Each structure stands twice: as structure tokens, then as C-alpha cells.
Amino acid sequence: MSENKLDEFAPIFYPKTHAVIGASSDMRKFGARVLQVSLTFGYRGRLYPVNPQESEVQGMKTYASVKNIPGPVDFASVAVPAQAVPGVVQECLEKGVKAVQVLSAGFREAGEEGAKLEKELAEIAARGIRIIGPNCFGVYSPDGGITILPGANLPKESGTVGFISQSGGYAIRVPRRSEGLGIRYSKIVSYGNACDINECDLIEYFYHDPQTEIITGYIEGVKDGPRFFKLLQEVCRKKPVILWKGGLTKGGARAVQSHTASLGGEEQVWDAVFGQTGAVRVTGLEELLDTTLAFIHLKPQKGRRVCPIGGGGGIGVAATDSCERMGLSVPVFAEGLQKKLMSIVPETGASARNPVDVGNPHPPPQMLRAVMETVAAEADIDIIIIDELGMTMVGPPGSEPMRPPGAARDMVQVPVDIRNRFGKPVIVVLPVESVGTETLEEEGDRRRVCDYYLEQGLPVYLTLERAARALLNFTGYHRRNAVMSS
């Protein structure tokens, strides 16, 4: 792999000039919306609308052809009917445009005629222009000032996660859902049918990109299996690659045919890919984001011995079931440690064998602190999980509502202090207690507490099961890397 990709792809991620071919003022059209999201997102380079039928689009001077634009053009978005795309891209090549993103659909996924058009596109690319798409939503690169469709309101600040998506829908859904979780992206590429630039090119780019520390992707099929396999083996040694492979079931593979017409591949082949390259396998959007959150916030960690701390015996049973089902271990504490913990928690209604049951979901903050200090000092425990303690729940009858800032603030602070003092990973499970419209304020409190933990670098999850799965994925990556490098 060469670092050339960084230079080669610079016009895509940091274009100084951007032509929008098919630009219009009719907001139902892709070409109009590309122009509009670029303006709204605050693109700082030069933007050139192109449309042979218009002299002005959205108040901007418009060119009949890309060839009429004065001066060089780095990058072009193409949103014209499929039949017209090859001609337009050929003009871009002749103009010296470095790369285009073809947003139009109607290619390989639409049947034989579309496949022919796509083949033409690939041939034009081979003559010296790079193509993203067709059948995609384009590129988001906040530092380059460009965004995906319809991503006018995506964050303008960049992060350390790269995301490639064969699906346009997920290319926009993933960053939207990431926003509230504080996950920020270096670049996102919706690459659609991948007639030229494919998943391997993009993973290779992210491998070299100093801005990208975690590589994530939604992939339906792979163009060049052996290259993909070899590339992942190399990349995973340096940066984690978290992949959601869509279309692994029989019906799912059929749906892939209708969508991006990729060869989905058998489940066994993908078992081998994940088993032998170190790429982290996830099976849905939630798991993708949950796992990414662990990689963002936790230091490399191989150990899987966890201590869930909750309030209520049933919660502890469920926590243990969830952890062990996922492959984490909840080791029984030595008797001395149990005794020490039992001297902190209430004599009845609590337990300290691991998990630790502090008796009820609203323990006094100083009790939680003493329990956490004792557990964090334990060499045999790798990870502490605060499981459904009532950080934001209304307290028992007669008590004041436990809302931060207020009575619960001290309890909220405890896990942060312990993580800071002991450096051990602390995970917080903070479920939505009620989905009723009348408890929206409570949900606001919950989200504020989540925000605080995420700011402080403590991953937060909605359920313990999801936390456990993310931790399994995370520790699995670091276990493998430890073996590979030993």
C-alpha cells in the first residue's frame, strides 16, 4: 500500500473547487439539493453550478458545461439522468477534473442497460479520473467543507472515525444517530455501486489518513476478495476496522442484488474474513455505534473480567446472564473481598459475590463510592459496569426528584472520579425508564447525564446486553492484536 492515496484522494476530501452538474432550483432534484447542502454546510471553496438550460441557479451564475468553467476544477458532483452520466463524466475528464461523485441511480442495480452504462463509466475512470458511485449519496468531509445528501445539518467539526457505506441511507443515518453519542467523523463516503473507487481504496485511504483512527463500514459485497482480505490483515494491525456486512442471510443477499447488485458472498466466506483478518464484526446499526463508542473512549484492553454494580438482585441476575452469554466473565469474589464489600452495603437486601447488589437503585453516593473504590483496587477485575443505577430516576416516595444539578449530581460524579483515580474502564448503563410523552423531561435529564459521561470519556449504553456486546468486540480486537504482535 502506498501513501499516494492521500494525495490522490485530496481533491475528493478537500476540493478547492466543486462543480455541481445537474444543478437546478427545483428542490425535488438531487442536483438542486447538492448545491443547497453545500451552501448551507458552508463550503469555502469555489462552487460552480452547471446546467445547459439555465444561466442562474439558486442565485448563482451557472455554466452550460463543466468545460466552460474558467480555471481548474478539482471535484464534481454529477446528478443528471443515468443515460447522460457517461457523457458528462467524459467532459469532466477532458476538463481535467480530478474526481467526481455520481449521485444518479439507474446503473447496474437497475438491470442490463444500466450495467452497460456503468461499464462505460469504469472505462472513462481508467483513462484518468476517479469516480465515487454511481447510485450513492456522496462524500462528507467536514474539514474539506463538503457534506453528503441530505446532510446540511451534520456536525461541522471532524472526529477520528472514518465510515464507508455502500448504502446511502446508512451513510446519513449513521452520522445522525452518532451525533447525540458524541461520535464524530473524519470522513464518510457513500460509495454505492463502486464502479471505480471501492471499499478497498477507501480503507487504504483511511489507513494512511492521519485524521482517521477508527475505520468503520457498512458493506454489502466486495469487488476483489483477495485484495480485501490481505488489506484487512494489514490494516487491522494498526487501526481497528469495524464492519457491518449487510445481506448475510439468503433473503438479505437477494435484497443486496436489488440495491447495489453486489455479489454478497456466503456467510462462511465472511466468517473466514472476520476470523482471519482481525476485523471486528457487527450485525446492525446499534452494534456498530456501540462498538465504535468503546473504541473511542477506552484504552486498549484485553481483559474480560467484569464487575457489574447494580441495585436489586434481579438486575444482578440479568446482568450476569447478559455478560456471560456474550462471553464476558463475572468471576466470584474471594471471601475477604466479599466481606469487605458487605461491610459497606446494607446487611439485608444486598449482595457482594459479584455482581455487587447495593440494595436499591438509589444508593447514597458515598456508599457507591466506597464500593467502586474497593472493586477498582481489585487486580482480578478488568472492567466495572454501573448497571441501571437511578442516576436520573425519580427517587422513592417522599424524596426529592433526583435530577442533576441536584441530589443525584454526587452519584453521577462517582463513576467519573473512580475512572480518573484508578484508570480502569468504567462503563455506564443508563436505560430509558419510560417512553411516555409525559416523561420527556426525565428523558432530557437522562440525556444530559449521558452527555456528561461521554464528555468525560465513559461509554454509556442503553442496556447491559449492548454494553457487553460492545466490550466483547472491543476486547476481541485487542486480544487478537496482542497475539499477532507477540
Place this chain on the structure above:
Amino acid sequence: MSENKLDEFAPIFYPKTHAVIGASSDMRKFGARVLQVSLTFGYRGRLYPVNPQESEVQGMKTYASVKNIPGPVDFASVAVPAQAVPGVVQECLEKGVKAVQVLSAGFREAGEEGAKLEKELAEIAARGIRIIGPNCFGVYSPDGGITILPGANLPKESGTVGFISQSGGYAIRVPRRSEGLGIRYSKIVSYGNACDINECDLIEYFYHDPQTEIITGYIEGVKDGPRFFKLLQEVCRKKPVILWKGGLTKGGARAVQSHTASLGGEEQVWDAVFGQTGAVRVTGLEELLDTTLAFIHLKPQKGRRVCPIGGGGGIGVAATDSCERMGLSVPVFAEGLQKKLMSIVPETGASARNPVDVGNPHPPPQMLRAVMETVAAEADIDIIIIDELGMTMVGPPGSEPMRPPGAARDMVQVPVDIRNRFGKPVIVVLPVESVGTETLEEEGDRRRVCDYYLEQGLPVYLTLERAARALLNFTGYHRRNAVMSS
């Protein structure tokens, strides 16, 4: 099984008089809180605080012993230290109290000495008084005006779902999370260590209880395996029994020991229970509520051929993967039907092989209506799933925010109309698009749409995976019942 249980348990669920033994004004104590939640919840019978040290508690005349109460006492709550419990319950027996709930902990779950106390309790029960607990949170029965700890604010209206829980924590968490989902309970019993009344007695009661149509439970261990097995076989023919068995993993079984000291039993034994009785197995709180929602809203349904309708090819791939992984089928449509559907959806960027991809998450309502009508008329499709269409999402740039009441209202109405007209089950997947604090208003919109669907009898789920699991559980029950009765 006899219908006697209805009469026998009437003093528990509809007590005319209720003594609170251990009542106090110190809100940190269980006895104080039992009295307080009874008052707040609006108990209409006579409430008698009992405490030998006080003459007045929370403004009410207080008795030194249950025996001093004038007139008969139906039911008593016991919240005194474990060592004092047998004496107090013996007094209740002598007074002629029909049943007690022992909220105190410190029995079998706490070691040898506690086990002795618990044995004493069982012996007293055998002499003519029924006991719930010890180590429990008590009974919720809205029509009887009594509630669980700390359930002062639980709904006062009753529903058709009965819930028994060996865990006090879940006895309160389950109805709290149910509230926003519109799930209402006939009765909830936190039965703890079950020294007398156990899971079998309660399931038998629900079997006869005309108010209860769906029986649900969180169970850690069973006292009398053969009775439990036989009972479930009989009950499941008439009413669905949905059970979450906690402590199936090795560690989970250990946690059960610390909690209710039940014999958890092996995973294989429980496989046989679920395989041979028709009880519906769930493995967590979310799945319990998701499955209950399906049983509340859907008519008996064996068919598992689903049609997911979404906006975006990737969503369709993921939907198919989720459905097929769970055991639902997404059959390919016949060519004629595909053509018909393709004449409705956009020519490019959509697909109609099943799943149906309407092109984007914001289709015009009339397009969604035409697609749904076409699919609903199809005899080979049993269930329609509306998958992540943007009922509440902000529309594309340039459009108005799609908030009901407003532009999205027409789209929201379509699934309801189709269900009404065709009588076919329609499920709606409506995810939380963003968990940020700044999008709380959006979450309010989402919840309002959810409320509307639930009012109209359409089950709503947060993810398609959860919807698919609930449908699998639901159809599994009815498949088995069809076989058993044929």
C-alpha cells in the same frame, strides 16, 4: 385446578382492610413507605398502621398489635426485622388475617439463620394464612386499590396483563417501562422467596382470573418442577404465558443464589419446559415488553411471511437480514406483483422484489398508501412492517419539518387505514433518530406518533430486530396452539 383460587386470593388482590405492620413516619423505612404509597395510590378500604412504639403514624391512629385492630382484617403488609416476622405473622393468623405480604429481607437468601426463619413462616402458613414473600415488594392490583413498593405513581387503571416477578426490582421496573407503551396490568405480584404462595399458585390464579388475558413473569427458580410443567401445559392452551427465566448462565445461576436462593435449574431443563408446554420464552426486559405488545394488539396469527416497506436499499437489506435471522420469511414477490409495485414507486432508486424500497424515507403519503394497498391485498403476505419511514424525521433540505400535526400527519395515518381496511397486522418500526439533548423535541414528536399507533392497536418497535423477535414469539405461540388443537 380449581377456581377456588379466585376466592382464596381475593383478600390479596381486593382487600377491604389492610394492616401495615411496622408502619412508621420515617420515610427511609419500608413500613413507612408502604403506608405512604397506599395513601397516595388511593386505597379505598380501611388502612390500619401497626407499631407498638407509636400511637400515631403519618397522622393516623396506630395500633400496638394487629390483634388490637377492631373488626376483621383481610390483608397485612409486614415490614419488621426478619427475626420479628414469624411472631408477627403468627399474630395475624390468630387475628384471622387471610393473607400477608412479607416485605422484609433476611431470610433464605441471607444464609442458614434466615432459612430457619423462613421455614417457621412456611409452617405458620400451613396453619391457615397465605403468605407472599418474604424478601419481596408486594402486590399491585389497581382495581383493588393497592400498589407495590415504590409504586405510588403507577397507573390506576387496570389492564389485561398479569405479571409475577421473583425480583422486586423488575416488579417495579416492568410496569414503569410499560406505561409509555400503553401496557396495563390486571395484577403484579413480587413474590420473592415464595415460602408459601409461589409461581404456580399465581399462574393458576391468573388462569382463572377473568381480568387477566396474558400471563407474564420473571422467574429465577421453580419450587415444584412437575407441577409447574403440567400447569403450563394446561394454561398455555387457554392463555399465553410469557416467561423470562433469569439465571440460565452459570454465573447467572450463582447470582440467583445470592438473590432469592432458588434452585435455578439447568438450561436444558428449561429448554424442555419451553419446548413442551407452549410457554413463550423471552430473555430480557425489552423482549418481554416487545412480545407482550404483540399479544395485546394482534389477532391470533400463525403466518410468518412478512413484507418490510422501507425507504432505502440498505434498510431493506438490513430488514431482510433481521427478519430471516429471527426465523421470519421475506418471500420474493411474483413478477406480476413486482411490476405493479414498480409502477407506483420511483423508477430508479426503488425496488419491489420484497422488501419494498420506496426510494427514500419520506415518500409521498399517496405513494405509501398505494404500495400498502397492493401488498395488503396479497394473500401470500401475513404481516406488513413499516420500517423506519420518516414519520417524525425532519424532511429533506428545503422542505418544512415533517411534524404532526402537519405535513407528516397524512403519512402517519396510512398504516392505520390499511390495517383497518384489510385487517392484516401492520407493525411500525420507529427508531430514536438522535439521542442528543438538542433533539428532545424530535423525540417528543416520535413518542406522540408512537402513542397514536398504540391507541390504534398497531404495535410499535424501536428496531426491526426487536419487532421480528416479538413476531417470532407471537406466531410461535399460535402455531403451537393450532397444532395442539387440531
